[in-house]
Amino acid sequence: TYIVKDECIRCKFMDCVEVCPVDCFYEGENMLVIHPDECIDCGVCEPECPVDAIVPDTEDDPDGKWLEINSKYAELW
Template sequence: MAYVVTENCIRCTYMDCVSVCPVDCFYAGENMLVIHPDECIDCGVCEPECPAAAIFPDSDPRAADWAALNGQYAAQWPNITQKGAPPDDADAWKDAAGKRALLSAAPAAI
């Protein structure tokens, strides 16, 4: 089992989760983070740290559509091990619905 980053992360990318991950399994896209499913140890420390409530166990129905996407982009995006600064407008996007169409496939510029 692994944890999965979902739609709520898009355009928020707070990265509080990154700072607590003991195995550095987060990968960064241009406007979202994902968790590498083969690296996640299912410890769950990231879930309560996410201000956008975007992280769920892969067994949660809310994660179903996002599990494959996390695996796909984790193989393409750079690994991040330290919390960075969220976008200036992160708070405005935090509770927005319907953000999936805004997901960028581009990797983060690190």
């Protein structure tokens, strides 16, 4: 799955949401999140993010902290 990280906080662009083929972006407290069970790993959103906040969870999230945050907020919906 892909995850959204803290660079997203206060970013007002929604380009990622528009390109996602399965609509798995949701609103967290102050940033967007990706639902890990709905993301199909297509990677289309990654280059659309102007602040490079979207990464595969296998990169840049060694302790799983951001995956946990993405799951938590996505599942509230």
